[in-house]
Amino acid sequence: MLSIQELSARYGDSVVVHDVSFEIEEGDLFGILGSNGAGKTTILRAIAGLHPPAVTGRILFGGQDILGLPAHKRAGMGIGLVPEGRRMFASLSVRDNLLMGAYGRGKEWQSRNLARVLEVFPELAERTAQLAGSLSGGQQQMVAFGRALMCEPRLLLLDEPSLGLAPVVVQRIFDLIAELHRAGDLTVVLVEQNAAEAFPLLTRGTLIERGRAVFTGTRHELETSPLVGRAYFGTV
Numbered sequence: 538m539l540s541i542q543e544l545s546a547r548y549g550d551s552v553v554v555h556d557v558s559f560e561i562e563e564g565d566l567f568g569i570l571g572s573n574g575a576g577k578t579t580i581l582r583a584i585a586g587l588h589p590p591a592v593t594g595r596i597l598f599g600g601q602d603i604l605g606l607p608a609h610k611r612a613g614m615g616i617g618l619v620p621e622g623r624r625m626f627a628s629l630s631v632r633d634n635l636l637m638g639a640y641g642r643g644k645e646w647q648s649r650n651l652a653r654v655l656e657v658f659p660e661l662a663e664r665t666a667q668l669a670g671s672l673s674g675g676q677q678q679m680v681a682f683g684r685a686l687m688c689e690p691r692l693l694l695l696d697e698p699s700l701g702l703a704p705v706v707v708q709r710i711f712d713l714i715a716e717l718h719r720a721g722d723l724t725v726v727l728v729e730q731n732a733a734e735a736f737p738l739l740t741r742g743t744l745i746e747r748g749r750a751v752f753t754g755t756r757h758e759l760e761t762s763p764l765v766g767r768a769y770f771g772t773v
């Protein structure tokens with residue numbers, strides 16, 4: 538479904554992703570793993586079409602090279618992004634934040650998907666008029682998920698969805714990811730530093746070190762790889 542081929546990315550003169558290639562199959566819950574600053578967010582931004590970074594290589598989505606397409610075209614093709622740090626419009630209501638995810642769509646599309654998203658998140662249904670800035674961290678993360686789901690994604694990109702959330706909320710977010718993946722016709726890419734929580738969910742994944750994909754495989758292959766063990770679990 539998504540083929541990343543010789544992807545390189547830079548901010549100005551600084552190249553932070555080098556010749557990365559991996560394949561994501563339909564239905565995967567694919568982990569992009571690696572330590573702080575390894576380049577994981579940069580790879581997600583490249584897939585979503587956000588600038589910076591400047592990107593070279595090929596990104597095939599359903600066989601079509603999307604590298605030259607702007608972010609809203611990619612969203613229109615069914616690529617949804619839950620960005621790092623959630624990126625709410627704090628002074629807009631929950632409803633208006635959700636509708637941002639269907640910007641430029643017709644009224645019918647917007648109301649159909651708003652209803653669907655509020656069904657997934659009953660907690661938000663009670664708070665549609667509330668300002669997003671007044672929500673708890675966990676509720677804001679639900680708005681960020683909901684906003685991404687408003688484009689009816691086939692591919693959902695999640696950037697550190699557990700970051701900064703209380704442990705009990707983290708568990709709910711991971712349960713939610715598993716549920717969305719199971720219930721929908723959805724392929725998920727999950728960027729996480731929180732390996733212990735993320736691992737049980739994954740079907741496959743890749744380990745990024747200093748901007749390079751050093752190991753790609755199934756969950757089992759990742760779990761038993763010395764490279765991943767060293768990076769994540771402190772084993773040799």
Ligand code: ATP
Nearest residue numbers: 548553571572573574575576577578579580589730
């Ligand atoms: P984190 O978990 O901290 O988000 P990451 O693996 O997602 O880490 P990136 O955020 O992709 O890593 O960052 C990769 C490198 O690119 C880092 O050295 C970072 O300092 C640099 N970088 C990220 N964003 C920018 C930017 N907008 N301008 C310049 N350099 C950047």
